[in-house]
Amino acid sequence: MKPFRRRKTNKKEIQSQQDANIILQSPFSSNIDVNVYILEQLFKDIPDLVMRHFLLSTGSNALLIYMKGLVDKEQVHLHVLRPLMNSNTISHGNIESVISVGKILKLEKWQKAEELIFNGFSILFIDGVPLAYAIETKGWPQRAIEEPATESTIKGAHQGFIETGVSNVALVRRYIQNRELKIKEFDVGRRSRTKLSVLYIEDLVHPEVLQELEDRIQQIDIDAILNTGELEELIEDNPFALFPQSLTTERPDGTASHLLQGRIAIIVDGSPSALIAPMTFTSFFQTVDDYSMRWTVASFIRLLRFGAFFIAVLLPALYIASISFHYEIIPVSLLISVGESRAVVPFPPIIEALLMELALEMMREAGLRLPAPVGQTVGIVGGIVIGQAAVEAGIVSNIMVIVVSITAISSFIIPNQDMATHIRLLRFPFMLISTLFGMVGIVIGIMIVMAHFVSLESLGTPYGSPIAPLRLSDWKDNFIRFPRWAMVNRPISARTTQLKRQKSKRNRGDQK
Amino acid sequence: MRKTFLFLICSSFLFVSGCGDRMDLENAAFVLVLGLDLDEEGRLLVHTSNPVFSQEAEKRQDMKKTAASSLHNSRVQLNAQSQGFPAVGKLQVILISKKLAEQIDPFLLLEYLYRVAKNPTNARVVIVDGSIDGLFNAQEQMKDKPRIGVHLKDIVDTGFEGNETVDVRLQKYHYQVFEKGITPSSTELSYNNDEIKITGTSLFNSEGLYTSSLDLEETPLLLILIKETETKSPQFTFPFSSNSSDGEGGEGHNFQSLTFAIQKMKKKVRVSVQNGQFVFKESIKVDIDLTEIPTDVDFEKNKKEIKKAIEEHLKQKFSNLIKKFQENEIDPVGYGLYARSFQYKEWKNVQDDWPKAFSEAKIDFNIDVTIRNQGVMK
Numbered sequence: 001m002k003p004f005r006r007r008k009t010n011k012k013e014i015q016s017q018q019d020a021n022i023i024l025q026s027p028f029s030s031n032i033d034v035n036v037y038i039l040e041q042l043f044k045d046i047p048d049l050v051m052r053h054f055l056l057s058t059g060s061n062a063l064l065i066y067m068k069g070l071v072d073k074e075q076v077h078l079h080v081l082r083p084l085m086n087s088n089t090i091s092h093g094n095i096e097s098v099i100s101v102g103k104i105l106k107l108e109k110w111q112k113a114e115e116l117i118f119n120g121f122s123i124l125f126i127d128g129v130p131l132a133y134a135i136e137t138k139g140w141p142q143r144a145i146e147e148p149a150t151e152s153t154i155k156g157a158h159q160g161f162i163e164t165g166v167s168n169v170a171l172v173r174r175y176i177q178n179r180e181l182k183i184k185e186f187d188v189g190r191r192s193r194t195k196l197s198v199l200y201i202e203d204l205v206h207p208e209v210l211q212e213l214e215d216r217i218q219q220i221d222i223d224a225i226l227n228t229g230e231l232e233e234l235i236e237d238n239p240f241a242l243f244p245q246s247l248t249t250e251r252p253d254g255t256a257s258h259l260l261q262g263r264i265a266i267i268v269d270g271s272p273s274a275l276i277a278p279m280t281f282t283s284f285f286q287t288v289d290d291y292s293m294r295w296t297v298a299s300f301i302r303l304l305r306f307g308a309f310f311i312a313v314l315l316p317a318l319y320i321a322s323i324s325f326h327y328e329i330i331p332v333s334l335l336i337s338v339g340e341s342r343a344v345v346p347f348p349p350i351i352e353a354l355l356m357e358l359a360l361e362m363m364r365e366a367g368l369r370l371p372a373p374v375g376q377t378v379g380i381v382g383g384i385v386i387g388q389a390a391v392e393a394g395i396v397s398n399i400m401v402i403v404v405s406i407t408a409i410s411s412f413i414i415p416n417q418d419m420a421t422h423i424r425l426l427r428f429p430f431m432l433i434s435t436l437f438g439m440v441g442i443v444i445g446i447m448i449v450m451a452h453f454v455s456l457e458s459l460g461t462p463y464g465s466p467i468a469p470l471r472l473s474d475w476k477d478n479f480i481r482f483p484r485w486a487m488v489n490r491p492i493s494a495r496t497t498q499l500k501r502q503k504s505k506r507n508r509g510d511q512k
Numbered sequence: 513m514r515k516t517f518l519f520l521i522c523s524s525f526l527f528v529s530g531c532g533d534r535m536d537l538e539n540a541a542f543v544l545v546l547g548l549d550l551d552e553e554g555r556l557l558v559h560t561s562n563p564v565f566s567q568e569a570e571k572r573q574d575m576k577k578t579a580a581s582s583l584h585n586s587r588v589q590l591n592a593q594s595q596g597f598p599a600v601g602k603l604q605v606i607l608i609s610k611k612l613a614e615q616i617d618p619f620l621l622l623e624y625l626y627r628v629a630k631n632p633t634n635a636r637v638v639i640v641d642g643s644i645d646g647l648f649n650a651q652e653q654m655k656d657k658p659r660i661g662v663h664l665k666d667i668v669d670t671g672f673e674g675n676e677t678v679d680v681r682l683q684k685y686h687y688q689v690f691e692k693g694i695t696p697s698s699t700e701l702s703y704n705n706d707e708i709k710i711t712g713t714s715l716f717n718s719e720g721l722y723t724s725s726l727d728l729e730e731t732p733l734l735l736i737l738i739k740e741t742e743t744k745s746p747q748f749t750f751p752f753s754s755n756s757s758d759g760e761g762g763e764g765h766n767f768q769s770l771t772f773a774i775q776k777m778k779k780k781v782r783v784s785v786q787n788g789q790f791v792f793k794e795s796i797k798v799d800i801d802l803t804e805i806p807t808d809v810d811f812e813k814n815k816k817e818i819k820k821a822i823e824e825h826l827k828q829k830f831s832n833l834i835k836k837f838q839e840n841e842i843d844p845v846g847y848g849l850y851a852r853s854f855q856y857k858e859w860k861n862v863q864d865d866w867p868k869a870f871s872e873a874k875i876d877f878n879i880d881v882t883i884r885n886q887g888v889m890k
Contacts, residue, residue: 327540328602336659339537339538348536
């Protein structure tokens with residue numbers, strides 16, 4: 001093969017990153033022409049950088065630079081350029097009083113200027129002044145605030161996070177209008193400089209937990225973080241865990257609710273979801289809607305979800321074990337109908353089950369990524385595959401179709417998508433172990449999962465709480481949800497420093 | 513690298529071991545019914561029936577028989593005939609022909625079922641009046657009935673629900689054989705070409721041999737004595753005519769009968785020994801509902817009379833039943849258990865031959881009837 005044609009490389013003025021670093025560390029020149037030369041070197045081949053030369057009313061040369069698309073054009077034109085060009089009383093001492101923009105910073109070094117340019121600031125250079133003014137003129141394309149597709153509610157709020165960190169923080173602040181809601185900001189990612197906002201309520205959060213999180217964030221040294229999921233993997237306690245250890249949510253009200261329980265939320269700029277830690281296993285089975293419904297209904301639905309959890313993990317395994325090893329536990333009339341439908345199937349139960357489960361998983365994945373019109377086709381084709389046709393062709397038995405369908409429905413009612421996918425994954429090893437060892441295998445599998453479960457931690461707090469370690473006071477908001485007036489204290493699972501949540505003067509229950 | 517290698521080797525072990533006792537359901541031949549019989553020459557005949565799942569087969573069930581020296585020996589032979597591996601795990605009914613039960617203690621033949629842990633302990637023990645072969649053939653001809661295993665199970669279960677027979681399964685049968693204070697009993701079936709029906713209860717003596725039967729009218733009395741009627745109310749009917757009735761009907765009113773259902777029952781047994789003879793005082797308190805009264809009898813007027821008649825009737829019935837037991841030297845009620853509890857010293861002397869001592873015992877009945885309800889009709 002012919003090698004790439006040797007080209008004469010363009011002669012670069014800045015040879016290496018080291019050279020650039022030296023320039024970035026240096027202060028601005030008071031000569032505007034020198035600054036322009038440096039700018040041209042630094043921002044070579046970046047055509048969306050706008051450099052606008054103009055004369056101030058005092059007659060001195062000025063230069064405004066900004067990134068096209070990252071700034072609000074109106075603001076730049078009306079509130080920066082126009083007053084600068086028209087004002088008669090301008091001098092470099094009162095620049096701030098001329099520009100009618102909220103935030104203006106005085107810069108001395110190139111490094112900060114570079115960072116702010118990419119952040120949507122406009123930078124103003126004036127000839128003869130060894131400073132630059134960074135004017136906040138952010139304004140980039142944004143999605144409208146709408147209800148998150150994965151976490152819709154019936155009675156809760158219909159706002160979801162968007163891709164702009166600042167707006168997301170504001171959405172949370174709308175729920176907690178309190179001075180104690182503090183934010184720590186971190187820039188992570190050498191290239192992406194992703195802004196992380198760590199939200200917490202200072203007098204609720206346990207300082208050690210917060211410190212642990214900060215340490216982990218500071219240890220990250222990576223080129224870029226593009227979304228919350230990447231951050232989650234970098235800071236989670238156990239990377240080989242079978243369950244997610246921190247929650248990602250797109251709901252501001254849910255985030256606020258977690259913050260009020262003493263947890264910490266991390267909002268990643270550019271990603272429409274917040275990461276919440278420390279979490280417990282059972283919190284993944286709760287939704288914001290649980291608190292907007294009456295407690296009896298909410299409790300019933302929660303029990304349903306926990307039931308669904310066990311069905312989704314164990315049902316195919318139990319079915320395989322009982323028809324391969326323990327047919328004694330099947331009532332005789334059911335046994336006969338199972339036998340009749342199994343008799344036509346040429347495969348052992350595990351192959352049959354894997355066939356169906358994998359077909360289902362493929363269909364789910366296909367339906368997820370495809371545009372809606374094509375997704376419908378998947379639904380129709382899938383309905384034929386996982387349905388009567390497969391049974392009539394003698395590939396799978398009737399009972400297996402029912403087992404797979406119930407399993408699928410059960411895994412879909414788990415409210416959290418992360419947890420639901422982990423549960424779906426967990427049932428495959430259980431199916432395998434039940435084929436090999438029957439019920440004994442399932443029991444051993446459960447023991448292994450339990451041992452793993454109790455050893456998990458989320459930000460150094462026990463993940464299994466309030467089940468293991470047993471914390472009975474937290475069971476008020478666990479498998480069933482007690483009425484709101486009965487939940488006087490915050491859950492201790494999140495190690496909050498302030499337990500008392502309410503002090504109602506109203507009578508409790510049916511007291512008169 | 514070494515770790516990965518080790519992990520791979522370990523996980524391959526996962527596949528080579530285990531699954532030794534795995535048997536997929538459709539490959540098994542589920543023996544739902546096991547029949548024990550004797551042929552003309554007195555050899556043991558073992559019958560089995562298992563459902564056939566294949567859609568190609570015309571018959572839904574597979575009935576086999578083999579002559580064998582023991583139940584376990586028969587398994588080997590049946591295995592050779594069978595399409596699948598015979599599995600006794602779902603055994604529903606054990607049929608024993610009366611002919612066999614009169615000559616051999618069936619318990620000795622069932623030894624194998626008790627010894628293997630995977631075998632069920634809740635198969636129903638049933639005595640068949642007739643040959644098992646005949647029963648199997650008759651059942652196979654019945655087009656409107658399910659497979660024999662399900663059919664027999666349903667018959668026996670409804671029979672027990674309807675107070676037609678005792679509920680004796682392998683485990684209870686084992687208990688009755690080994691307990692000195694009680695003699696075994698079991699369900700009894702008979703059949704003809706059109707139907708299979710329960711005829712009552714079979715009773716065994718202390719050697720385990722069949723001795724006599726209780727018919728459908730006697731069985732509820734036994735059930736009352738062993739307190740197994742609690743959820744179902746047994747009904748009794750006897751002819752009744754009042755002395756104070758107007759006499760309009762005159763004679764020939766035999767079909768005018770009185771029926772009552774026992775709703776609630778309390779039973780107490782007192783045991784004493786007089787001159788070496790056991791005396792049992794049974795006091796039975798029953799709440800009854802009258803479900804049928806002769807039309808010419810005025811209930812309000814004859815309340816006391818009716819009550820007395822019922823008490824007398826029950827007492828008579830119970831006494832006859834006990835007489836039958838004593839004549840045959842059997843104790844299916846388990847009076848021996850009371851004797852042991854309350855008169856241990858005396859019991860010790862007779863425990864090895866309790867049925868004999870029971871046959872000489874005296875049993876008094878004291879029945880107290882409360883009429884709770886006489887129906888919605890006035």
